[in-house]
Amino acid sequence: MLEIDLDSSLAFRSSLIVLTARDIRCGDCSWPLTPELSLTHHDHAGVGMLELDDATGRLACWRYTMGRNPVALRFEREFTRQRDHMASGQPALPAVVASCPICQLPLPPDEEECPNCARELHTPPSTWTLLRLWRFAKPYQGQLLAGFLLTLAATAATLVPPYLIMPLMDEVLIPYQNGKPIDTGKVAMLLSGLLGAACFAWALGWARTYILALVSERIGADLRTTTYEHLLKLSLEYFGAKRTGDLLARIGTETDRINVFLSLHLLDFATDVLMIIMTAVILFSINPWLAMVTLVPLPIIAWMIHIVRDKLRTGFEQIDRVWSEVTSVLADTIPGIRVVKAFAQEAREAQRFRDANKHNLEVNDRLNRVWSLFAPTVGLLTEIGVLVVWIFGIWLIAHDSITVGVLTAFLAYISRFYNRLDAMSRIVSVTQKAAAGAKRIFDILDHVSSVPDPAKPISLPPLKGGIQIDNVHFRYGNRAILRGIDLDIRPGEMIGLVGHSGSGKSTLVNLICRFYDVSEGGIRVEGVDLRSVAVADYRKHIGLVLQEPFLFFGTIAENIAYGKPDATRAEIVAAARAAHAHEFILRQPFGYDSLVGERGQSLSGGERQRISIARALLIDPKILILDEATSAVDTETEFEIQSALNNLIRGRTTIAIAHRLSTLRRADRLIVMDRGRIVEIGNHDTLMATEGHYWRLYMAQSKQLDEPSPLGAEEDIEEEIINHPAGTKA
Amino acid sequence: MSRRPIFRPFSLERNAFGRLVLVAPDGTRHENIIPVRAFALSAPETGIALMSAESKELQWIERLADLPEPAQGMIAEELAKREFTPVIRRIIAVSSFATPSTWTVDTDRGQTTLILKSEEDIRRLQETMGPGALMIADSQGIHFLIRDRTALDLLSQRILKRFL
Known part of the structure; x- marks a missing residue:
C-alpha cells in the first residue's frame, strides 16, 4: 500500500495505491497483475513519479513529494516481485529480515531504531541562546561568584566619597565661612577617608576586572575550541552547504564578540545597575524628597536615549550590510583575478568597487547626521536633569529643609550615573548582537553530524578490501544522484569509474569513504554495514588521492606523514621514493624539511600530487581511492604520476575515477555510470567490443586527442608566472 | 628509476676542477656529484643522497658517520661548502x-x-x-x-x- 500526496495536476491531495497479490488498485480503477505490466519510477525537482505501463502504453501515473520516495521505491520493488511471482506461478516469498521501515536498511542486531533515520529529528534552536552560554560558564561559577561580590564591594567603595563631602561642607567649610576656625583633625579624617575609599575602590576594581576578564577569556576559548572540534566532526555535507568565510567568521569573530560582551558590556551594565540601586538607597536615606526629584527624570532620559539608539541601530545594521557588499566585491574579484585580467575587465571591477564604496559613503553620511547629534543630546539631557536637581535643591535649602552639604552630595552622586546612562542604553543592541552571535555558534553546536558514529560501534575485522554496495540510492537536497547502485568489489581489484560529469561517480566514491551516508540501501565491508562502525576506525583503511592535492602549511615530511604522525624518517623516505617524489624533494633547499605553503605554492601541480600520493602510501591503506588523481597535470607529469600510482595500487582494492580513459587501462573492471545508474560493467576490451556507452566515450576522447588543442600549453606557462610572482618582480 | 639504490661499496674522488666524482662498484664514473641532506634541519647527519648533475639520485647514505674515510670527510667538506644557513x-x-x-x-x-x-x-x-x-x-x-x-x-x- 502506498499513500501518495499529489494529484495529476500537482495539487496536494492524498490518495492510495494498493498492491494485492492479484492486482494493483487506485481509487476505482484496478489493473490485474500481468507479466506485461511494468512500474517505473522517475523524479525531478522534488517530485517523484510512478508510471504504470503495459505493452501498449501508459495506464496510470502517480505523483508524490520526495519525502515518500523511499516508500515508493519499496512499493515499486514489491510490485516487481509480486508480478514476477504471478508470472512464474509461484507464491510470493515472505519479506526478509527486520529492516528499517523508512530506508530499508537492515536494523543493527540489538537496536530498534534505525541509526540512519533517527537523526532526522532535531529541534530548532531556542531564542534564549545567551542563557545557553551557561553551559560554558558553569566550570567557572566559583570565580564568577567572587567576581560578583567584588563588583558589589567595588561599587560600594566608589559611592563613599560623595557621602563624605556632606560633613566636609556642612561641618567644616560653611562654619568657616561663618567665622569659625577650621577643625584640622576633622578635615584630616575626612580627607584620608576620601583617599582610603579611592584606594579601596581601585584595588577592588582591579581584582574584579582581572578575575572576570580571566573567566570570560576562558569561556570564549572553551567556546571556540568546542565549536571547532564539533565542526571537524561534521560531515562533508555540512561543509558543502556553508561558505568557508562564514564558518571562519563564526568561530573567530562571533566567539570574540561574545567574549567582549561578557567581559566588558555585561560587566559594565551590572556595575551600573548596582550603582544606581545603591545610590538610590543612599539618596533616599538622606532625603526622600530630593531623592524623588533626582530619580524621576532618570527613566525618562533613559527611555529617550534608548529611542535614539534604536534609530541608530537600524542605521548601523544597514552599514554592516553595505560593508559586506564592499568586501564581497573584493572577495569576488581577487580570487578571480586571472579571469578579470584575461578579459581586461579591470576598469569594470574598479567601477564596481567604486559604486559599492559610494553606496557605503551615502549610508554612512545619512547615519552620521543622526549620530553626531547623539552625544550632544545625551549631554543636554544630562544637564537638564542636573538643572532640575539644582532648582529643587535650592528651593529646599531656601526653606531650610536640607543643608548645602546634602545638595552637594546629591549633585556628586547624580553626575556619576547620568554619565553612565548612555553606556547603559548601549546594552540593548550589544546584547542583541551577542545573542545573534551565540545563536550562530549554537547553530553549529546543535548540528548533528549526518554521518554519526553509531552508539555501539562494531569493531572492524581486519580488512581484506572487499566492498559490497547494495541498492544504494543517494539524494542531495531534492536531487537524486544515485539510483540503485549494486556492485560487489573484490579484494585487490582495481575498479575504474567512468561516465560523464554529473553521472554520480564522485558521489559513489564519497559514499564509500563515508563522507556522506546513503539515502537508501547500504555499503558493507567484510559484511559489516559502514554505518555501524566508527568513522575514524574505518577511514584509517582508506587512502585518498584527490584531483587538487592539498598540502598543509608545514614541512614536506610533515605533509607526507599527515595520516601517520609517528612515522619514522625511513618510512617517509620510502613512501616518497615509491611515489617518485624523492628526487624532487631532495632538490628543495632543505630537502624533506622544506616548508610548503598552505597550497604548496612553491611546488608544481605534479609535485604536489606526488606528495599526496606518498601521503596515501604511508598509511598503507587497504582501500585506495583515486578521484581524478591525474587530471590536473600535463601528460608528461601524468606519466610520472601514473608510474607512482602503479606502486600505490599494488595489492590494494582501488577505485579510480578518471576523465582520461587511457589512465584506466589497468583496471580489472570498468564501471560505466550514467545519470546515477550503472549502465555497463566489463574490462576495456569487452566494453569496446559491445560498442555501448564506454565505446562512445572512448571514441569521443580519441577524436579529441587527434586534434591537439594549443590551449593546454599556454595555461602551463601562465601557471608558472602565477606560481612564482617573485621571479617576475625581481 | 628512483628505486632505492642498494648499498654497495663505492668510492669518491675529486677531479681537477675540485668537483666530486663517484666511482660506482662496476667502475662507472659520475662526474659533478652533489651531496644533499634529506632532512637538512631536523636530522642533518642521517639520510644523505649523492645526486648526479642531472639531479638523479645515485647513492643513498643512511648515516654519514658510518661511511669510511676519506669519503666521509669529502662529503662533509662538500656539504659545508654548499650550505649557507647562518645561525x-x-x-x-x-x-x-x-x-x-x-x-x-x-x-x-x-x-x-x-x-x-x-x-x-x-x-x-x-x-x-x-x-x-x-x-x-x-x-x-x-x-x-x-x-x-x-x-x-x-x-x-x-x-x-x-x-x-
Whole structure:
C-alpha cells in the first residue's frame, strides 16, 4: 500500500495505491497483475513519479513529494516481485529480515531504531541562546561568584566619597565661612577617608576586572575550541552547504564578540545597575524628597536615549550590510583575478568597487547626521536633569529643609550615573548582537553530524578490501544522484569509474569513504554495514588521492606523514621514493624539511600530487581511492604520476575515477555510470567490443586527442608566472 | 628509476676542477656529484643522497658517520661548502619594528644585516627542531636560523618578541 500526496495536476491531495497479490488498485480503477505490466519510477525537482505501463502504453501515473520516495521505491520493488511471482506461478516469498521501515536498511542486531533515520529529528534552536552560554560558564561559577561580590564591594567603595563631602561642607567649610576656625583633625579624617575609599575602590576594581576578564577569556576559548572540534566532526555535507568565510567568521569573530560582551558590556551594565540601586538607597536615606526629584527624570532620559539608539541601530545594521557588499566585491574579484585580467575587465571591477564604496559613503553620511547629534543630546539631557536637581535643591535649602552639604552630595552622586546612562542604553543592541552571535555558534553546536558514529560501534575485522554496495540510492537536497547502485568489489581489484560529469561517480566514491551516508540501501565491508562502525576506525583503511592535492602549511615530511604522525624518517623516505617524489624533494633547499605553503605554492601541480600520493602510501591503506588523481597535470607529469600510482595500487582494492580513459587501462573492471545508474560493467576490451556507452566515450576522447588543442600549453606557462610572482618582480 | 639504490661499496674522488666524482662498484664514473641532506634541519647527519648533475639520485647514505674515510670527510667538506644557513647568535639592532625592517645580527659566520620583508618570513620550526627554533628568510632568500630563541640574550629576545 502506498499513500501518495499529489494529484495529476500537482495539487496536494492524498490518495492510495494498493498492491494485492492479484492486482494493483487506485481509487476505482484496478489493473490485474500481468507479466506485461511494468512500474517505473522517475523524479525531478522534488517530485517523484510512478508510471504504470503495459505493452501498449501508459495506464496510470502517480505523483508524490520526495519525502515518500523511499516508500515508493519499496512499493515499486514489491510490485516487481509480486508480478514476477504471478508470472512464474509461484507464491510470493515472505519479506526478509527486520529492516528499517523508512530506508530499508537492515536494523543493527540489538537496536530498534534505525541509526540512519533517527537523526532526522532535531529541534530548532531556542531564542534564549545567551542563557545557553551557561553551559560554558558553569566550570567557572566559583570565580564568577567572587567576581560578583567584588563588583558589589567595588561599587560600594566608589559611592563613599560623595557621602563624605556632606560633613566636609556642612561641618567644616560653611562654619568657616561663618567665622569659625577650621577643625584640622576633622578635615584630616575626612580627607584620608576620601583617599582610603579611592584606594579601596581601585584595588577592588582591579581584582574584579582581572578575575572576570580571566573567566570570560576562558569561556570564549572553551567556546571556540568546542565549536571547532564539533565542526571537524561534521560531515562533508555540512561543509558543502556553508561558505568557508562564514564558518571562519563564526568561530573567530562571533566567539570574540561574545567574549567582549561578557567581559566588558555585561560587566559594565551590572556595575551600573548596582550603582544606581545603591545610590538610590543612599539618596533616599538622606532625603526622600530630593531623592524623588533626582530619580524621576532618570527613566525618562533613559527611555529617550534608548529611542535614539534604536534609530541608530537600524542605521548601523544597514552599514554592516553595505560593508559586506564592499568586501564581497573584493572577495569576488581577487580570487578571480586571472579571469578579470584575461578579459581586461579591470576598469569594470574598479567601477564596481567604486559604486559599492559610494553606496557605503551615502549610508554612512545619512547615519552620521543622526549620530553626531547623539552625544550632544545625551549631554543636554544630562544637564537638564542636573538643572532640575539644582532648582529643587535650592528651593529646599531656601526653606531650610536640607543643608548645602546634602545638595552637594546629591549633585556628586547624580553626575556619576547620568554619565553612565548612555553606556547603559548601549546594552540593548550589544546584547542583541551577542545573542545573534551565540545563536550562530549554537547553530553549529546543535548540528548533528549526518554521518554519526553509531552508539555501539562494531569493531572492524581486519580488512581484506572487499566492498559490497547494495541498492544504494543517494539524494542531495531534492536531487537524486544515485539510483540503485549494486556492485560487489573484490579484494585487490582495481575498479575504474567512468561516465560523464554529473553521472554520480564522485558521489559513489564519497559514499564509500563515508563522507556522506546513503539515502537508501547500504555499503558493507567484510559484511559489516559502514554505518555501524566508527568513522575514524574505518577511514584509517582508506587512502585518498584527490584531483587538487592539498598540502598543509608545514614541512614536506610533515605533509607526507599527515595520516601517520609517528612515522619514522625511513618510512617517509620510502613512501616518497615509491611515489617518485624523492628526487624532487631532495632538490628543495632543505630537502624533506622544506616548508610548503598552505597550497604548496612553491611546488608544481605534479609535485604536489606526488606528495599526496606518498601521503596515501604511508598509511598503507587497504582501500585506495583515486578521484581524478591525474587530471590536473600535463601528460608528461601524468606519466610520472601514473608510474607512482602503479606502486600505490599494488595489492590494494582501488577505485579510480578518471576523465582520461587511457589512465584506466589497468583496471580489472570498468564501471560505466550514467545519470546515477550503472549502465555497463566489463574490462576495456569487452566494453569496446559491445560498442555501448564506454565505446562512445572512448571514441569521443580519441577524436579529441587527434586534434591537439594549443590551449593546454599556454595555461602551463601562465601557471608558472602565477606560481612564482617573485621571479617576475625581481 | 628512483628505486632505492642498494648499498654497495663505492668510492669518491675529486677531479681537477675540485668537483666530486663517484666511482660506482662496476667502475662507472659520475662526474659533478652533489651531496644533499634529506632532512637538512631536523636530522642533518642521517639520510644523505649523492645526486648526479642531472639531479638523479645515485647513492643513498643512511648515516654519514658510518661511511669510511676519506669519503666521509669529502662529503662533509662538500656539504659545508654548499650550505649557507647562518645561525643567529645575537640581534644587535633593528631599524624599525614595522616591516620591512633591517636587522643587524651576529651570526656564526660573522656580523651581517638582513632585511625582513614581513613577519610571515619568520617561521617557527618547533615540529622539526624543538620549541624555540626559528627560521628567518631575508629579502634575498637567505635563511637564517635561530636554534633556540630562549637561549638568546635578553635584548635579542625582546626585539624578537616584537615580531612574533
